[in-house]
Amino acid sequence: MSDAWWCEHAWVDGRVADGVLVTTTDGVIDAVEVGRPPTGTCLQGLVIPGLANAHSHAFHRALRAHTQRGGGSFWTWREAMYRIADRLTPQSYLALARAVYTEMASAGITAVGEFHYLHHGPGGVLYADPNEMGRALISAAADAGVRLTLLDTCYLTAGPAGEPLDGPQLRFGDGDADRWAQRADALRSAAEDEPHVLVGAAVHSVRAVPAEQLARVASWAQAYDAPLHVHSSEQVAEVEQCLAAYGCTPTALLREHGVLGSRTTAVHATHLTAQDIADMRATSTGTCFCPTTERDLGDGIGPAPALLDGPGLFSLGTDSHAMIDLLEEARAVELDERLAGRRRGTIPAARLLDAATFDGQQALGWTTAGRLEPGARADLVAVDLASVRTAGGGATAENVVFAASAADVTDVVVDGRTVVTDRHHRLDAGRALAEIIGEMWS
Ligand SMILES: [Zn+2]
Numbered sequence: 001m002s003d004a005w006w007c008e009h010a011w012v013d014g015r016v017a018d019g020v021l022v023t024t025t026d027g028v029i030d031a032v033e034v035g036r037p038p039t040g041t042c043l044q045g046l047v048i049p050g051l052a053n054a055h056s057h058a059f060h061r062a063l064r065a066h067t068q069r070g071g072g073s074f075w076t077w078r079e080a081m082y083r084i085a086d087r088l089t090p091q092s093y094l095a096l097a098r099a100v101y102t103e104m105a106s107a108g109i110t111a112v113g114e115f116h117y118l119h120h121g122p123g124g125v126l127y128a129d130p131n132e133m134g135r136a137l138i139s140a141a142a143d144a145g146v147r148l149t150l151l152d153t154c155y156l157t158a159g160p161a162g163e164p165l166d167g168p169q170l171r172f173g174d175g176d177a178d179r180w181a182q183r184a185d186a187l188r189s190a191a192e193d194e195p196h197v198l199v200g201a202a203v204h205s206v207r208a209v210p211a212e213q214l215a216r217v218a219s220w221a222q223a224y225d226a227p228l229h230v231h232s233s234e235q236v237a238e239v240e241q242c243l244a245a246y247g248c249t250p251t252a253l254l255r256e257h258g259v260l261g262s263r264t265t266a267v268h269a270t271h272l273t274a275q276d277i278a279d280m281r282a283t284s285t286g287t288c289f290c291p292t293t294e295r296d297l298g299d300g301i302g303p304a305p306a307l308l309d310g311p312g313l314f315s316l317g318t319d320s321h322a323m324i325d326l327l328e329e330a331r332a333v334e335l336d337e338r339l340a341g342r343r344r345g346t347i348p349a350a351r352l353l354d355a356a357t358f359d360g361q362q363a364l365g366w367t368t369a370g371r372l373e374p375g376a377r378a379d380l381v382a383v384d385l386a387s388v389r390t391a392g393g394g395a396t397a398e399n400v401v402f403a404a405s406a407a408d409v410t411d412v413v414v415d416g417r418t419v420v421t422d423r424h425h426r427l428d429a430g431r432a433l434a435e436i437i438g439e440m441w442s
Pocket of ligand 1: 055057115267319320
């Protein structure tokens with residue numbers, strides 16, 4: 001099926017072009033022509049490629065505004081997160097994730113990387129299909145109209161000294177990496193006929209996967225040429241525990257066991273040594289920063305300039321969904337850097353826009369997404385330049401990255417299918433979230 005979209009302005013070849021006609025066949029861009037008169041479906045504002053949310057735990061959305069009361073740390077926040085995790089069923093997870101992914105679609109996110117570790121029933125009892133929770137996420141993404149990279153997460157222990165899982169954590173565990181791989185194989189088969197899904201792998205962290213099991217997860221991802229993600233160096237305590245257990249940093253441990261590489265994304269990468277950064281660069285390992293979560297949890301500020309320089313990808317994620325706004329994640333990388341370094345303008349808006357789109361899509365394995373060019377997936381996201389936030393800022397990357405918010409996304413096209421029109425998605429995510437989350441906290 002052929003379609004044509006005319007964009008008042010569009011982000012093409014790293015700059016803003018005017019009067020851009022994008023023609024597609026079966027969800028793939030045939031041509032991008034600049035300086036053309038309006039025809040086909042007209043998109044006002046500045047059209048950017050699809051935003052990629054490279055790090056999500058869908059169920060954490062239920063914590064928003066509930067865990068902002070009182071003080072504490074990442075570790076006290078985690079207790080509240082475990083309480084929610086313990087209440088979810090495949091049915092309630094489908095309903096919650098469908099609404100969360102709809103919130104993402106409305107924010108211009110066309111692909112999400114779901115770091116999925118809530119595999120089993122309470123007490124660790126397997127469902128009739130051990131991938132029932134994963135299949136709920138696949139259905140949720142289809143209903144919301146976004147692509148899903150389901151990063152099936154290996155989670156085996158409660159700490160780097162091999163402490164056994166306990167309480168709500170029992171739902172996360174597969175016993176050992178071989179059994180994790182068997183289940184992940186079955187999930188890949190289940191997702192084979194789902195064009196909106198890629199199945200990748202994840203190591204939860206060096207706390208949750210013992211060193212001798214890391215290579216099994218890495219080899220699984222390598223065998224399928226699949227994305228491999230890992231939480232790494234988010235917390236000072238995590239680094240200290242790793243040093244105590246193994247005598248090296250998480251990054252060094254991951255490198256030693258073959259986890260780092262160009263298909264790998266280290267999520268957070270907040271507390272890195274100079275040697276860690278050298279290891280990341282030497283292996284072309286990607287990084288995913290999640291600034292709104294990192295600020296919400298009081299994690300710290302990672303070394304963005306050193307990592308943005310490449311050669312690895314630099315992607316962004318909304319992680320715990322304290323908010324779902326990739327533009328806020330993008331600007332936060334530069335604004336956090338200003339606070340930390342007391343200097344303005346280290347990272348250009350164009351680089352941040354690329355991180356939020358192209359780098360993120362690549363980190364999730366959608367290799368032909370993230371740019372408006374022939375042969376690319378037809379993901380189009382129109383950003384309003386006439387709202388109270390953006391009016392007067394002009395058709396520039398700076399206006400989109402530093403002034404616009406998710407609320408300024410008016411139209412979203414994913415693989416050539418219109419998912420959001422004039423800020424309207426066919427599903428009422430607000431109502432669904434109120435119902436499901438209200439029930440979970442009752
Ligand atoms: Zn995470």
